[in-house]
Amino acid sequence: MLLLHAALLGMVQGLTEFLPVSSSAHLILARAFFGWDAEQFGRPFDVACHVGTLAAILVYFRRDLIAMAMALPRAIPPVTDRTARLLWLIVVGTIPLVPIGLALADLEETLRTPKVIVVTLAVVGVAMLVADRLGRRQRKAEDLTWGEAFSLGVAQSLALIPGVSRSGATITTGLAFGLERGSAARFSFLLGVPAMFAAAAHEGHRMIGVPMDAVTKQVFLVGMLTSAVVGYATVTYFLRYLVGHGLAVFAWYRIALAAVTLVWLFL
16 A cells, blocks of 8 residues: 555656646645655655656756757857857756755745645745736747846745745746746756755755665655656646646646645634
């Protein structure tokens, strides 16, 4: 039964890490709603699932990542190469992670509650509706200014609060800056690579030397593999979906989930 729960939570992570609905919120709510064993499915398990989705994004965007690595020699200012500029935009967007992460570190456990998630799901859901309706959707990610890239990094960093959603916050902010939906999503996912590496390294450091029995190792492996496979499929579908559709369905889903969670809390 534990392995089945691990597979289900891995599926939840794979689906919600890249869709703008918040993976951390869904993992927390799934455990709260169904009462699954917190010892087996706590933060270390979340990290294992995040490693799976990190692998998915590295494989899916391998050509972009290799192109940016090849553009390093052309990244010396003044930068005229668009791929090198994209690399710099990601670097600038990653800067806010450190100060905001440190500021939220002491509030980590306080924020990982259904009450907080109700608020963040609803607020970001409304913001998504507004940005998707009013955004001009005419620009590419490479056209962002340094200030806009930094602002997108701030939005991504706020996703450390459960319920915000890394992709939800960054895509919404990108749309507010006039990016095309596909460009906003692509930049969001590429910007998420260093953040996901940092999160995995930070949490993984805590696990060094912690003994795990055979069952726990199996649980972690199942969660990681499931999240990787489902995550890759989700990225593929989501980017195709954005070609002809908006974010309204995801925004209304967030608002509906917030309402359901609120009712659950009262009951």
